[in-house]
Amino acid sequence: LLSSASAQTSLPTPPASAAPADDGQWSMPTKNFAGTRYSELSEINTENVRDLQVAFTFSTGVNKGQEAAPIVVGSTMYVLTPYPNILYALDLSQPGAPMKWQYNPKPASAAQGVACCDVVNRGPTYADGRVFFTTLDAHVVAVNAETGEEIWKTKLGDINKGETMTMAPLAAKGKVIVGISGGEYGVRGWIQALDANTGKSVWKAYNTGPDADVKIGSAFKPFYDSEKGKDLGVTTWPPDAWQQGGGTVWGFVTYDPDLNLIFYGPGNPGPWNPNQRPGDNKWTNGVFARDIDTGEALWFYQWNPHDLFDWDGINENILLDLDWKGQRRKVLVHPDRNGLLYVVDRTTGEVLSASFYHAVNAHQGVDLSTGRIKINQDKYPLQNKVVRDICPTAPGAKDWSPSAFSHKTGLLYIPHNNLCMDWESVEPNYIAGTPYVGAEVRMMPGPGGHMGEFSAWDIVAGKEVWTIKERFPAWGGTLATAGDLVFYGNMEGWFKAVHARTGEVLWQFKTDSGIIGQPTTYRGPDGRQYVAILSGVGGWSGAIVSNDLDPRDGTAAMGFVNAMRELKNVTTKGGTLYVFKLP
């Protein structure tokens, strides 16, 4: 079933420095710096996965959206809960994996009031004997991985301004890279590197404002003309609008040790209503390449200049090397909210291809000569006019939920959404710490009636290999393994193992709540392969259940409730770790 194009050339593969040989652990949510979420473990494979069974379970004690990846280092698993962000260490060497310790950062409860999309957290990460994570009240914590003792705790934001943190840090080269959330509160987004030993700031780069703040200097060499010029983070906005301009950072960060670069995407400009902010609104909704040591920007590319629909650029950038028109190219692969799968040269920011992984009607793709997306003017959200049937929606054809890449199949596995929306732009006022949105949205299922899909994608050929339709948005992450399996969960609570080449569902298990978490796999102290997932519905799409929202108000959860009413009849709130193994 592999396309002949990719079968003839050698398959894409992550750079070895960013995806070293598998050690059977899973020490960071992305699995490796390249972000492939691929494990070389193959004890569980297409032949035997049908026998997979629950090995043990653990309650997070918090019935909110569980987005964290359970990580494993040595014989310890680390599980991070949504707010109040308690970190649990489980001893995998003992039957039933009893608790080793718990660490409670005691975040301010008022943080819950300014979190845009449930009180989620995307997980802890490990490096050099420490576990690092962010808290909803905008602190970053380092904890001794053995004892659970706090090593440092650094406050980086102010919840009174709507600043929160939900992302999983990237820990690399003695630094902890983190960013701020709050794009729906007019927070001015930034990314920051902390010293892993002390928690002190090493560098900080804003995503809006003057070049100096954005760490744009002489090294900055964007590929396209529209990213070139002085202080575009100021001049592509109405006066001062960049100060409440969003561009927050809450997705996964990848890292190329050879290039010494990190890659991440700033979120949407604020407010949503585009009529408030004529211009490209740099440096929102794009991807930055920055020097990991200094934070200096090397290049930037904007997926969605002058954002119309809350299309945060934060989705994953997976680092691969691949054959492109006869040349081996260092690329990053990025499935954007706008429905396009981008292949970008990660040394230059040149877009090699941008193919639709999901059909949309809001634009016609990218003009590769200019790098600019071609907007459909009839879907432009003019003020005080209800524009109907815009596809995709604000959360996009795909939200934060990360893909996985298998170099064995050469395929990218993408969880995505099939949603459309009605949108009315209205005029918002900026008041610090309150929502700054300016749009009334109602979402509904896209063509076909299903709201989610899980697809295998041939990156080089730029086409879908197989797809699985899901009743609800595919809001969780993905795991690919050398057993030719991909794992993902759906919002009904089914955790599935799929044949990586055919898309056949080989096994599925009904967890106790909808799944929006990130599956991981590891070799246990007993030498056996295990697969782990947190169940517990929530996040933006599942807030109707996790926050007990009234299904009668379709505009609740910024319009998501309109599409998700039925979720209340299908699943319940939860928060449980499931770990599976073969008998």
Added chain:
Amino acid sequence: LLSSASAQTSLPTPPASAAPADDGQWSMPTKNFAGTRYSELSEINTENVRDLQVAFTFSTGVNKGQEAAPIVVGSTMYVLTPYPNILYALDLSQPGAPMKWQYNPKPASAAQGVACCDVVNRGPTYADGRVFFTTLDAHVVAVNAETGEEIWKTKLGDINKGETMTMAPLAAKGKVIVGISGGEYGVRGWIQALDANTGKSVWKAYNTGPDADVKIGSAFKPFYDSEKGKDLGVTTWPPDAWQQGGGTVWGFVTYDPDLNLIFYGPGNPGPWNPNQRPGDNKWTNGVFARDIDTGEALWFYQWNPHDLFDWDGINENILLDLDWKGQRRKVLVHPDRNGLLYVVDRTTGEVLSASFYHAVNAHQGVDLSTGRIKINQDKYPLQNKVVRDICPTAPGAKDWSPSAFSHKTGLLYIPHNNLCMDWESVEPNYIAGTPYVGAEVRMMPGPGGHMGEFSAWDIVAGKEVWTIKERFPAWGGTLATAGDLVFYGNMEGWFKAVHARTGEVLWQFKTDSGIIGQPTTYRGPDGRQYVAILSGVGGWSGAIVSNDLDPRDGTAAMGFVNAMRELKNVTTKGGTLYVFKLP
């Protein structure tokens, strides 16, 4: 390992009318009117139980103590959550048992403030196409079992007076038998029969006060002299004290269709401080036999006259017929909080035997000629004096957690506690709707350091056959099966299958939270045997976790926190249904 005594005679057996042939369902928490919690299903047995695995799971969405028995009628399972007491119907005929409907009685949230022991509920019950259950705010509800539509909802108590409901109703003979909780709030206890069709009261009997209120009339023929006399519910109290005298009803009710009698135990007298209420404090802490149609009392026996230690008489009364000194006798079997296992003639109230199933130092057992318990005066809780090392504690050698009886082994399987306490009586004031206790208690592990045990008990021989020690109190229920297995869960979260004859743990699975629920088993629509349990720690013993109590305050949860501090390091809050089957 069976004692030779019981092997020679025919084994005890529940009356056929109260425990009819197994239909593969589990329609009431007690399994049958006799309360044996025994199933004739034997597909899962001592040979194959090691292969048992999780079939599916379901989140109750509420992280409080899960005490309910999951019940099964036809191809539907009914799961009742703690407050807010949502009833879920799951379709067992579909993969993953999806939700059929949910019914939310919307109890008043203030009810949580007057619940003594977490916001638990012991489960729904089924009869004639209806599911019946109680709500924490003291309503009883009947719901159409097929559609989830409310048929009736009757308010029976007032939370402003501290009245709540937590018990599982008994549905029998067109009636729904329920009682009120609130012994720690000076609630005057009663039991009541509602018309199953209309929810209207058929009869109501108080457990304190004048004979007329107690439904003591000419039919009342107690066995012992101390239960004889006019208006003992008034005269065994200081003036008017019976009005706030407790004797609430929150345990399981059993029913003998041949005798037309129900059996249940009133709870402790209020307040705990015994110096406030000289006298026997009838009719608390005993067992009533009442006519199911009229509520008329036939007899009463008081396990603990003039209660010293909060020894509610509510523990299960299992109905058995057994050979006793050459005669077949109709008995009830009752493991009391005071550590004694009573065998009582259920036609007369005569105590045939009272043997220690757990060692205690607070009394020396029962004088069978008078029926009275022999108190150790040096453990008498005089006012303003700390009496140390009283064993057992206020929750008793065994709390509500029900035993199971297998007529195949002839053994009773008893979850119980090994706890001692320091007690200081203080003077309480009665203020409606506020705690009325008058004791400062601190509990600790009993001799040996373990806090729980799970034992097999030979009723006729009056002795233990085997026992399993548990680190924490054994706070969940028990299931016995014809597969020669007994199932129970512990507060660490392990769900265990034990060889019914030897006590060998043949299988165990780590659920996500501590277990205090009641296991059940059923034949699924596919003809296979399943075993179900709710996991989710809480109740009185687990309130430290479910209510986030401060472990530094040993007197919290009426002194239970002192013993349970470590539970916080061992388990987390939860609320998950687990259903197991063979591969």
